[in-house]
Amino acid sequence: MDAPFRHRTEAGETLARSLPHLAGREDVTVLALPHGGVPVAFEIARALRAPLDLAVVQPVLHAMGPPRREVTLGWLGSPAALQLHDATLNALGLSDEALGQAISRARRQLRQRVRAMRPGAPMASLEGRRVVVVDDGTVAGVALRRAAGLLRRAGARALVAAVPVASEEALHLLDGAFEEVVCCSRPEPFVSVPGGYGSYRDVSDAEVRALLTRAWDSHGGNLGSSIPSP
Template structure:
């Protein structure tokens, strides 16, 4: 059976048509999950006439052992937000020093990722905004659900999950985390996101930066940008 989309740009154009009820609204921001979500989100932001940026989620890890293993204490987000798992912290009874070290390491890693992927400039303020979170597809909705948690802490008023292709199970799980879930293709025998595309090539850091720069030029800058980049 033919894939529903030839490539990510076509998928983004199709997805944008399902989001036209948000077009031209001044309170809408489009955020892409890197890397594959960026070419899709570029087309969505262009059609909606909305600012485009990234949603990056970095795990906060604590090493335990022996044997050495890493425990996830929470998630650090860009735009700036922190969501910690209180039950895990209480169970581990971590010292403030240990938690501080884990947070410092996560912040360094997040800064490195942001600098590699963004062309610079202030991060968007999400306070009171309707945020459309875009990926190129999802099998289980894990990355999108993690993003939802940190984006709410960043001040988003409401969240829309937007994907060209997804499994029914992923969409069901996303519905509990997002006010709206938009998907164009829901294959009955979903195997992977790859199956949704005729061409599914890797997206390089340079392509992400280029698309963000083009989106910024088209939109004329992100309104409400006030948080310095990490």
């Protein structure tokens, strides 16, 4: 069976046609999950005439052992937001110092990732905005759900998930985290995200930077008041 999309550019163009109600609105921001979501989101942002940026999620990890294993204490996001798992923290009984060290380490790692992918402009505020969160596909919806929780903490008023290809299970889970979920292809059986594309290759940090720069140049810069760096 032929793949639904030839490449991510076509997927983004197709998704954009499912979002005409958001075109030209001044309160819309498009955020891409790197790396694969960026070429898709670029086409959506261009069609909607909306600003484009990244939604990056970094786990907050704590090493335990022996044997050494890492426990996820929560998630740190860019835009700047922090979401901790209270049940995990209570079970571990971590000191404030240990938790602070874990958060600081995650913040450094997140900052390094963001700097590798974004030009140096500050990120625009999401306060009160309608945010379209884009990935190139999802098997279980986990990354999108994590991003949704952090984006609400960053001030987003409403969230729209936009994915070219996804499983029915993932879409069901996303319904509870987003006000709107848009998907163009729901293959049955769903095997993998790359299976939704005729050409599916890795997207580099340099490509992400180039697409963001193009989007910002065409939109008159990264619009909006800035929020703190992660």
